[in-house]
Amino acid sequence: MVNASETDNGKRLIARLRADYSQFKFVPGTQEHWSPRNSTITYCESEPAEEFRYGLLHELAHALLGHDTYSSDFELLKLEVEAWDLAAKIGKKYGIKLDNDHIQDCLDTYRDWLHRRSKCPACGMHVLQKDSNSYQCFNCGTAWQVSSRRFARAYRRKL
Numbered sequence: 150m151v152n153a154s155e156t157d158n159g160k161r162l163i164a165r166l167r168a169d170y171s172q173f174k175f176v177p178g179t180q181e182h183w184s185p186r187n188s189t190i191t192y193c194e195s196e197p198a199e200e201f202r203y204g205l206l207h208e209l210a211h212a213l214l215g216h217d218t219y220s221s222d223f224e225l226l227k228l229e230v231e232a233w234d235l236a237a238k239i240g241k242k243y244g245i246k247l248d249n250d251h252i253q254d255c256l257d258t259y260r261d262w263l264h265r266r267s268k269c270p271a272c273g274m275h276v277l278q279k280d281s282n283s284y285q286c287f288n289c290g291t292a293w294q295v296s297s298r299r300f301a302r303a304y305r306r307k308l
């Protein structure tokens with residue numbers, strides 16, 4: 150449950166971030182994300198207070214790191230790790246200590262996703278990515294495409 154004082158804290162944090170990072174726009178939405186196209190950080194107020202703060206700092210970190218596109222699933226995981234590192238540093242400035250378990254849970258989600266995407270649908274071998282949108286199995290030769298949207302859930306179809 151989100152109580153009134155936590156909502157106030159959240160609003161205060163947004164106000165401070167807006168002032169300190171005026172180069173970015175902060176807008177409420179249903180799914181938190183960073184959009185490099187219009188320099189906008191979308192935050193999700195309906196989340197529990199802690200997650201709301203962590204998510205906000207995480208997206209701000211993506212923004213400050215200038216994260217835009219990525220060329221492979223593995224690179225995306227690397228960008229996620231970088232963003233959490235910086236989010237933890239920014240958090241210190243605002244008296245917010247990020248919970249390491251939460252960070253690891255989030256990264257595990259990406260690791261699982263990477264693991265699913267890299268698995269050959271024909272023989273089950275885990276292989277390296279061929280390019281940003283496809284994998285090819287060195288074992289049986291099967292090729293499959295993956296969607297490249299940043300927040301897409303694992304999605305595969307055979308070529």
Ligand SMILES: [Zn+2]
Nearest residue numbers: 207211229232
């Ligand atoms: Zn992220």
Ligand SMILES: [Zn+2]
Nearest residue numbers: 269272286289
């Ligand atoms: Zn295979």
